[in-house]
Amino acid sequence: xxxxxxxxxxxxxxxxxxxxxxxxxxxxxxxxxxxxxxxxxxxxxxxxxxxxxxxxxxxxxxxxxxxxxxxxxxxxxxxxxxxxxxxxxxxxxxxxxxxxxxxxxxxxxxxxxxxxxxxxxxxxxxxxxxxxxxxxxxxxxxxxxxxxxxxxxxxxxxxxxxxxxxxxxxxxxxxxxxxxxxxxxxxxxxxxxxxxxxxxxxxxxxxxxxxxxxxxxxxxxxxxxxxxxxxxxxxxxxxxxxxxxxxxxxxxxxxxxxxxxxxxxxxxxxxxxxxxxxxxxxxxxxxxxxxxxxxxxxxxxxxxxxxxxxxxxxxxxxxxxxxxxxxxxxxxxx
Amino acid sequence: xxxxxxxxxxxxxxxxxxxxxxxxxxxxxxxxxxxxxxxxxxxxxxxxxxxxxxxxxxxxxxxxxxxxxxxxxxxxxxxxxxxxxxxxxxxxxxxxxxxxxxxxxxxxxxxxxxxxxxxxxxxxxxxxxxxxxxxxxxxxxxxxxxxxxxxxxxxxxxxxxxxxxxxxxxxxxxxxxxxxxxxxxxxxxxxxxxxxxxxxxxxxxxxxxxxxxxxxxxxxxxxxxxxxxxxxxxxxxxxxxxxxxxxxxxxxxxxxxxxxxxxxxxxxxxxxxxxxxxxxxxxxxxxxxxxxxxxxxxxxxxxxxxxx
Numbered sequence: 216x217x218x219x220x221x222x223x224x225x226x227x228x229x230x231x232x233x234x235x236x237x238x239x240x241x242x243x244x245x246x247x248x249x250x251x252x253x254x255x256x257x258x259x260x261x262x263x264x265x266x267x268x269x270x271x272x273x274x275x276x277x278x279x280x281x282x283x284x285x286x287x288x289x290x291x292x293x294x295x296x297x298x299x300x301x302x303x304x305x306x307x308x309x310x311x312x313x314x315x316x317x318x319x320x321x322x323x324x325x326x327x328x329x330x331x332x333x334x335x336x337x338x339x340x341x342x343x344x345x346x347x348x349x350x351x352x353x354x355x356x357x358x359x360x361x362x363x364x365x366x367x368x369x370x371x372x373x374x375x376x377x378x379x380x381x382x383x384x385x386x387x388x389x390x391x392x393x394x395x396x397x398x399x400x401x402x403x404x405x406x407x408x409x410x411x412x413x414x415x416x417x418x419x420x421x422x423x424x425x426x427x428x429x430x431x432x433x434x435x436x437x438x439x440x441x442x443x444x445x446x447x448x449x450x451x452x453x454x455x456x457x458x459x460x461x462x463x464x465x466x467x468x469x470x471x472x473x474x475x476x477x478x479x480x481x482x483x484x485x486x487x488x489x490x491x492x493x494x495x496x497x498x499x500x501x502x503x504x505x506x507x508x509x510x511x512x513x514x515x516x517x518x519x520x521x522x523x524x525x526x527x528x529x530x531x532x533x534x535x536x537x538x539x540x541x542x543x544x545x546x547x548x549x
Numbered sequence: 550x551x552x553x554x555x556x557x558x559x560x561x562x563x564x565x566x567x568x569x570x571x572x573x574x575x576x577x578x579x580x581x582x583x584x585x586x587x588x589x590x591x592x593x594x595x596x597x598x599x600x601x602x603x604x605x606x607x608x609x610x611x612x613x614x615x616x617x618x619x620x621x622x623x624x625x626x627x628x629x630x631x632x633x634x635x636x637x638x639x640x641x642x643x644x645x646x647x648x649x650x651x652x653x654x655x656x657x658x659x660x661x662x663x664x665x666x667x668x669x670x671x672x673x674x675x676x677x678x679x680x681x682x683x684x685x686x687x688x689x690x691x692x693x694x695x696x697x698x699x700x701x702x703x704x705x706x707x708x709x710x711x712x713x714x715x716x717x718x719x720x721x722x723x724x725x726x727x728x729x730x731x732x733x734x735x736x737x738x739x740x741x742x743x744x745x746x747x748x749x750x751x752x753x754x755x756x757x758x759x760x761x762x763x764x765x766x767x768x769x770x771x772x773x774x775x776x777x778x779x780x781x782x783x784x785x786x787x788x789x790x791x792x793x794x795x796x797x798x799x800x801x802x803x804x805x806x807x808x809x810x811x812x813x814x815x816x817x818x819x820x821x822x823x824x825x826x827x828x829x830x831x832x833x834x835x836x837x838x839x840x841x842x843x844x845x846x847x848x849x850x851x852x853x854x855x856x857x
Binding site: 377378380381384385386387388389392393394396397476480483484487488503507510511514517521524525526528529532533 | 563564567568571572575576686687689690691692693694695698699702706791792794795796798799802813814817820825829832833836837
């Protein structure tokens, strides 16, 4: 199952799709002969894998490059915040509380006298971490369970599908609030809370991936090459891993990229309600939550963290859209 | 049709049981003493604690507790909240408010979202199309609580066009702004979904055939292409209606709307298990029924889909 990782996390890194395409090009199941109309006109026929083709489309899409730049900046910000600022995000200058933006503090200071710019930079880490862990986690869990349900079928599928429906019917936000309250303890270190929030999102979010993968497994399963592999005596593990999965994973990559952004937003919403991340943790959700009380008198305290949050979410949604367009044969026709 | 509906209703039973048991187990796993704070600033008397535990079957093992609770719910008895009010009545009252809020959101979604989607698809690649694509991206990316707070401040408090908070009656007018905020994200998704589907269908062979037959353009788009494009859109709306009611926690909090979201959030804070389980059960039921209605609508939109 480790093979799903490069494909599902690859696009998130921004430039790793190439690796994914070589991976899939090597296996028998996913190599598809695509006749490029322009190449055919020149009398040259080329064989491309679906993903090689998608990557070519992706490179030509300006949306992809905008998204890639935004995401790269935020990832660098999350890993090396000191590259962007040398100000300590926890240094409060109370005498300058709610100061408007000026040359010294370009985003101004919030009510506690913290430098908003520094906090926006340091806040990226929490959001990106939650988004990454929950999107990758939900993708892996949903993929494994969806593969089992779709491949085995029968009563296994029926039972798993009912269980998935239970989690699917539970509203994400409400379910998360209840579970987080149950888990709430004395230990509220940074990493533990981030893990908690991510785990909750994974538990409530996997059916989303599961439904997609199960239905695309059902579409791939009746194909001749799957039958051929079975006739050759390949084990169920090998069939699902190297023949079905590479051909069924496409929609999961798209939805997981979009989920990455959506989960960042969910984390902020939970922090806004006071049950996600909490001070002294620096995160955009926590900043927005604190700023809403004073937004009438000093709107800049809300504006900047909201801007960072929205930009990050925007980046992932645009990337997901671009990947979807690249994978979708219908959009290529025109 | 009747048979199909019945089968779907029966399939719902294990899902509802599963969700309620999950919530029940989680709520009762909440740390802390359920009688804490019920007797003011002093510990409760042992007699009261014993009576409380007896009433709520807290001495039984969890599955037995759950079965007893379920037995009462089936008879329409949701129990009492911590404040001694019957939950069923309060739930009914608040549910109408949230449903109204959901309907306002849905109307905004359907009218603006569908219209924008259709117009964008008809002029694919044009200015309006780009405008819709870009503006919806931004609407999706900006979190609801920021939009809500900002609109409340600028349209409500400063401009005074809309009431900034809701009264206890929650009139339609008071629900306009919260409803718009609640529906804004879905509106954007819907517009994009409508656009993609309609644009795909407009390029399909059967649409070309209809044009070739000499049918008027309005009929080709309205009857042939639009109706076919509505299936994924309706699916989304059905799924979304349940999600809207769950997402009302934030909107109702911001605009002080006395609905389900506010009720359940307060109940979780107060550790009022009975209220939480009852409310979430009701929400899940609405979600499942909305999805059932959608599946029944399929047969109407696409005659090839039959439920017999």
